Amino acid sequence: MTMSDAAGLKIEIVRQHEPCAVALWGELSLCTVGSVAKALTKLLLNHDGVMVDLAHLRVGWTPALQVFPTALASAGGWPSARLVLFGADEQMSTALHGTRVPTTVPLAQGTREARAQLNRRPSRVTRSYELANDPSSPRRARALVRGVCSDWDLAAVAERAMLVASELVTNAVQHADTGCRLRIAVDDRGLHLAVRDFQPGQVPVLRPLDDGAAGSGDLLHVVAAMSRRWGVTPHDDGKSVWAVLPVSPPASSRKPRNHPGRTG
16 A cells, blocks of 8 residues: 655555554655654554654655654554664664654664564653643542553552652642643653643742741652652743652563554
8 A cells, every 4th residue: 555645755555464564755854744644643543563664765854753753652652552663774874863763763774673673662752641730630640650650561660650740740739830741751761750830930949847838848858759869940931840760671572462443
C-alpha cells in the first residue's frame, strides 16, 4: 500500500502484519511533515509496533524530525505505542542525533536490530497530564504515576513516586491555586517528576520543621526526603517544582502486550 501527499512525499507500507514496516520516500519538510505525522499516528494506533525505513528519506527542514517523537506521544507513548527508525544514511543519522530524536525513538541499523529495539524501553520516555485545580487532583496524580510505573517496569520506586507526585500536585492546588501539568519522564538519571503551575510569585523554599506557619515548605520536606534531588524552575506565568528519584536499570526486554481492537 502506498500513499503520496501533494508535495510528493511517498509513504509505502511494506509490511502490514506485526510488526508493521513502512518506508518513507522523498523530502521531510514543512510541507510534508503533516502527512507523515498523520500516517504514523494512525499506524501506531493500529499496530503493536511500527518500524520506519529512512533509507530513501531526505531532510529539508530539520525541525520536522520531531515528527517521530510527536507521533509516538500522540499514540500514547511506549509501551502502548512502539516506534523504531532504521536504515538512515550518515547525513540523516547526524541530523537525528543532533535533534536528540533517538533518545525517545530508537534508531537501528537494520530490520533485525529494529525488531529487537521494539521490545526495549527507549533511553528516555515521557508522559504529560493536565490536572484541574481541584482537591481530587493529588489522588488522580497518584493513580497516574502508579500506571506509568507499571508500564515502565518501575515497581520498586512506585510508592515513593506516587507520594512525591501527590505532594507536588497538592502544592500547586493549595498554594498556587491553579490547575497544573504533571510531567513524568525516565532516563538514565532517574525518574523525573515535575508539576507546572500557572501562578507567578514567590518560589517555595524549605523552612525549619518547627516553624509554626503552614505553607508549601511543609510539603517540600517530603519531596526532599524522597528524592535524589529537587528544585524549582520559575516561569513568567508560574513555576515548575520538580524532583528526581533514583531507579534501577531498565529490563533489557519486555514482551509486547495485547491491545484490544488493534489490527494485525
